[in-house]
Amino acid sequence: MKRFGAFNIFSLIVGFSFLYIPIILLILFSFNESRLVTVWGGFSTKWYGELLQNQGIKDAAWVTIKVAFVSSTMATILGTIAGLVMTRFGNFKGRTLFSGMIYAPMVMPEVIIGLSTLLMFVALAIDRGIFTVTLAHITFSMCYVAVVVQSRMSSYDDSLTEAALDLGCTPFRTFMLITLPIILPAVVSGWLLSFTLSLDDLVIASFTSGPGSTTLPMKIYSMVRLGVTPEINAVSTILVGVVTLGVIAASLIGRRQKQQILKTQHT
């Protein structure tokens, strides 16, 4: 193995420090006894206890979880269908346009997505609330699921589907019994990905939410404007924990699936 030079190690440390020290500090200070965010006053979990008393944060957390759950589930269904269409239907007319439109939200600035969805809801006179936030989240997280599913489908042997049909299985049952179980790891990691995306979205939610549908990131943001409190540190720590778990789970599932593909290709 090639050894790292001193310069490389130095830049690695500086880079990662820049990225992660703030988060580590945030987590550390969430266990701070003192009310001051910059002075260490001993270890305590009292701010987590305090959180449970804060109805505003609890409401926001509940809204966030509901939105994330519904939007990631819907995004997974739609994204999976899109991913399948991209791989199974070959070069249909308008394929480039279709794939472009699916992937556009990945590169589109969030502000633009938020603003345009807001304008649409206003034009359609839809009252903003949990429903509109969920719709907006489905729209932007669907493309991530589509990408994950499409990359799995590209190594899927079409003759598996044909074999099932050939053995008398209807097309729908074939999808449920053969295709879906085989691509399930990709679908699950797509779901986890869109769940975490929805969980920590601030911009789009700010545009599309209404009264009573404040999400956790929005709540944290508005609290920070009145000064950073240890409570914010605590709630952020929980959020970081959940997102990290989600991402790790998604990548573990992805890796297991890759190994499975390798294994089947070897035999």
Place this chain on the structure above:
Amino acid sequence: MSENIKVSPWLDSSHKPYIEIQNVTKRFGEFTAIDNLTLDIYKNEFFSLLGPSGCGKTTLLRMLAGFEKITDGKILLDGEDISEIPPHLRPINMMFQSYALFPHMTVEKNIAFGLKQDNLPANEINQRVEEMLELVELTDFANRKPNQLSGGQSQRVALARSLAKRPKLLLLDEPLGALDKRLREQTQFELMDIQEKLEVTFVIVTHDQEEAMTVSSRIGVMDSGNLVQVATPAEIYEAPINKDVADFIGDVNILKGIYKGQNEIGTQLLSEDSNSIVFATQDAGASVEDEMWFAIRPEKLEISRTKPSHNHNILKGKIEDIAYGGSFSTYHVKLDNGKILKAIRANRERTKEHHLTWDDEVYLQWAAHSAVVLLS
């Protein structure tokens, strides 16, 4: 071959074909994969579609299975038009080239899959799965997953799965392509045994002419979307219809020349290569001075160092190369004009005894009835 196939139903007009492919055409956009093809296949046949890659044989097979829509024409199975029936409703099963075993199911579940779709009672499914496992000798592997099987075992699971529903017709797409030579030869015989035992009609696609010769009742040689010749393996080998078929099936020497009419021996051809007259007993049906070819299989050429006493069907040359194959040797003999002919000689005595070696002057001769006259 089972009893009723020995009578060659294709020669007897009272037999009704089991599968009738009638004027079938398949186009992919501008490309014509199958061009107005008509073919009858009889019950209990082991029919091979043979041809180079891209000749349309797999497309034809996939049309029988229902995976490709027919552009024009129709296909009848047992008198019923199946052209418009979707694949999952056809009483036809297919064994895929990649085997297509469901990776998330055990061997047992793979075999039971088709039966479950028919909602058969559980005990009947179990019984049939067991039968199939016994048939392919995989009873001990019932609970393995496909990635724990060797290539040969996977192949047998795929076969068992496609036979479990007792289809009227079994399609096999290059079934032995992924196996090594020894296993392939063994499996060929197993396939024939199973086909005989279950009395299922088999249609197999292969590019391996030896395989087709071994297993088939008849072979359909295909080229660019059409059937060039349909006949028994022996007929195809001994009486190919043109140069391409002769060349595709086995080794062959082809002599080009000018037709010089018939005499008491048979067809006379002025050979370009030896500038002498050669004969075949077969009637050419050509007119004098037409360009024509003789095909002679290497094993039908006799090679010797002494000049034969008669003086027709003899070519003189020099041994250019010898390929020693154990039971036989292949000699590459260079004629005076540079053309190389192949002759196979069975090694009935040890090679030391017959002294044929490189650069020897030799004579090639053949019986007039072993050459085939080809007009194209």
